[in-house]
Amino acid sequence: MIPDIRQSFLKLQSRYAGSAPMNMRDAFEQEPDRFKQFSARLDDLLLDYSKCAVDEQTMALLEGIAKEAKLEDKRDAMFAGAHINATEDRAVLHTALRNRSDEAVHDDGHNVMPDIRAVLEAMGAFCDGVRGGTITGSTGKKITDIVNIGIGGSDLGPAMTCLALAPYCDGPRTHFVSNIDGAHIADTLAGLTPETTLVIIASKTFTTVETMTNAATARKWIADTLGDDAVGEHFAAVSTALDKVAAFGIPQDRVFGFWDFVGGRYSIWSAIGLPLMLEIGPQRFGEFLQGAHDLDRHFQTAPTRENLPMLLGLIGFFHRAVCGFTSRAVIPYDQRLSRLPAYLQQLDMESNGKGVTMDGSALDGPSGPLVWGEPGTNSQHAFFQLLHQGTDIIPVEFIIAARGHETGLKRQHDLLVANCLAQSEALMRGRTLDEARAQMEAKGADTALAAHRVFAGNRPSLTLVHRQLDPYTLGRLIALYEHRVFVEAQLIGINAFDQWGVELGKELATALLPVVEGKEDAAGHDSSTAGLVDFIQAEQG
Numbered sequence: 001m002i003p004d005i006r007q008s009f010l011k012l013q014s015r016y017a018g019s020a021p022m023n024m025r026d027a028f029e030q031e032p033d034r035f036k037q038f039s040a041r042l043d044d045l046l047l048d049y050s051k052c053a054v055d056e057q058t059m060a061l062l063e064g065i066a067k068e069a070k071l072e073d074k075r076d077a078m079f080a081g082a083h084i085n086a087t088e089d090r091a092v093l094h095t096a097l098r099n100r101s102d103e104a105v106h107d108d109g110h111n112v113m114p115d116i117r118a119v120l121e122a123m124g125a126f127c128d129g130v131r132g133g134t135i136t137g138s139t140g141k142k143i144t145d146i147v148n149i150g151i152g153g154s155d156l157g158p159a160m161t162c163l164a165l166a167p168y169c170d171g172p173r174t175h176f177v178s179n180i181d182g183a184h185i186a187d188t189l190a191g192l193t194p195e196t197t198l199v200i201i202a203s204k205t206f207t208t209v210e211t212m213t214n215a216a217t218a219r220k221w222i223a224d225t226l227g228d229d230a231v232g233e234h235f236a237a238v239s240t241a242l243d244k245v246a247a248f249g250i251p252q253d254r255v256f257g258f259w260d261f262v263g264g265r266y267s268i269w270s271a272i273g274l275p276l277m278l279e280i281g282p283q284r285f286g287e288f289l290q291g292a293h294d295l296d297r298h299f300q301t302a303p304t305r306e307n308l309p310m311l312l313g314l315i316g317f318f319h320r321a322v323c324g325f326t327s328r329a330v331i332p333y334d335q336r337l338s339r340l341p342a343y344l345q346q347l348d349m350e351s352n353g354k355g356v357t358m359d360g361s362a363l364d365g366p367s368g369p370l371v372w373g374e375p376g377t378n379s380q381h382a383f384f385q386l387l388h389q390g391t392d393i394i395p396v397e398f399i400i401a402a403r404g405h406e407t408g409l410k411r412q413h414d415l416l417v418a419n420c421l422a423q424s425e426a427l428m429r430g431r432t433l434d435e436a437r438a439q440m441e442a443k444g445a446d447t448a449l450a451a452h453r454v455f456a457g458n459r460p461s462l463t464l465v466h467r468q469l470d471p472y473t474l475g476r477l478i479a480l481y482e483h484r485v486f487v488e489a490q491l492i493g494i495n496a497f498d499q500w501g502v503e504l505g506k507e508l509a510t511a512l513l514p515v516v517e518g519k520e521d522a523a524g525h526d527s528s529t530a531g532l533v534d535f536i537q538a539e540q541g
């Protein structure tokens with residue numbers, strides 16, 4: 001963690017690990033206003049953190065930490081275009097992509113807003129054309145299916161949001177190919193017709209081997225049926241490397257750019273969002289941007305105790321650095337948010353999974369936590385056993401909408417809500433041995449098994465509630481998590497916007513390909529790697 005917050009951190013730690021650790025069940029009994037005191041809202045977006053082991057003194061210390069870390073100054077520097085991504089000497093301006101105000105945003109003295117608006121307009125015209133049928137495939141047939149080829153930030157954002165906003169989809173169907181495993185593209189293309197398919201190649205760098213390889217496979221799939229000349233009418237591209245796109249032969253009016261000040265995992269607001277815009281239309285895409293913009297304004301202006309990203313970040317830091325919890329589970333009670341945990345894994349872990357501070361020295365505290373999850377209620381029937389009775393404490397983040405879209409299935413939504421709230425209540429309350437025995441006696445059951453029915457309780461969770469998962473709300477939700485990651489990064493003291501840790505594996509894969517192909521021997525590789533290559537080659541026959 002950064003040295004500026006060390007004193008407050010030590011105070012927090014001794015309070016947390018002190019002689020009388022807080023018991024949440026008692027706290028709820030003693031403080032009738034606990035929910036009111038430890039929750040905050042932005043319109044219909046509510047964050048309840050009262051089921052975390054915090055009291056007024058803890059929150060005051062966390063607020064102090066926010067001040068000592070100069071979080072507000074750092075936040076303002078990001079919005080103002082300072083080169084806070086120091087290791088790559090770049091500004092971090094994904095917030096400009098969703099700037100709906102008239103204010104200019106400068107990167108090195110250049111107002112980036114006209115460029116951003118021009119790309120948004122071009123995307124809008126292209127989407128209207130495809131959705132309306134004036135832009136067709138090479139044989140004049142309407143485009144019915146979009147295949148987005150990309151990976152990491154060029155896949156997870158569009159894939160997650162297209163699924164999340166399915167009720168608002170009135171455009172072509174979207175499909176996503178990311179894995180280098182040929183099974184992914186083979187299975188995806190198997191159900192599609194080249195004549196009515198548009199392929200988007202999405203890559204910030206336009207060099208990523210998975211994307212370039214899958215793009216070549218898709219190109220052949222189009223050309224084999226429709227001929228080489230048809231390729232241009234069945235492809236579009238999204239990238240910051242426009243020179244590299246040109247070499248692929250995609251017409252200029254189907255190429256949508258973005259900029260180095262947008263990190264891959266922060267790029268859903270840019271042209272990387274093209275599949276979402278094609279699916280829901282430019283107007284709803286605008287609502288999605290508006291939601292994020294309103295959350296940005298909230299982050300910039302709300303006092304800490306009312307500021308959702310600040311609170312989420314401070315509680316996240318408290319759980320990781322003070323309490324020592326190594327992971328957090330994100331459990332959306334929303335089937336359409338089933339890709340949100342995967343999306344947040346990249347956002348959070350690629351941003352905050354780092355071991356050195358800005359100046360390259362080793363961290364003197366933990367990096368960000370492991371993030372994982374699956375939707376409820378499915379996860380209740382899978383890993384919740386461990387959350388309730390396992391020996392590790394894992395804070396849980398529940399996400400739930402007050403209203404579902406399936407108005408005819410209201411009872412199912414009420415059951416969903418009841419399950420979500422019941423899980424957080426059970427994690428907090430637990431069940432004592434006496435309670436377990438009493439329950440069993442009341443049922444006339446043998447109390448010998450009572451110990452198995454004990455739940456320690458006092459397990460933290462927080463709950464995010466919103467009215468309904470529409471484009472505006474999804475925009476707010478993603479921006480909320482982005483800023484939470486930013487807040488935690490400032491306290492840990494790392495650069496959240498680079499990703500050097502993904503390089504080594506890529507370099508070694510390049511070096512190993514000729515060995516796997518049998519063109520080079522395994523000399524120089526360890527005996528495990530060489531042995532595995534030998535075994536696989538023998539099995540390949």
Ligand SMILES: O=P(O)(O)OC[C@H]1O[C@H](O)[C@H](O)[C@@H](O)[C@@H]1O
Pocket residue numbers: 151152153154202203204205206207208211264265350499502
């Ligand atoms: O969009 P691209 O340049 O193809 O990059 C795709 C992804 O690959 C990289 O390995 C990075 O770890 C990710 O941050 C990035 O989103």
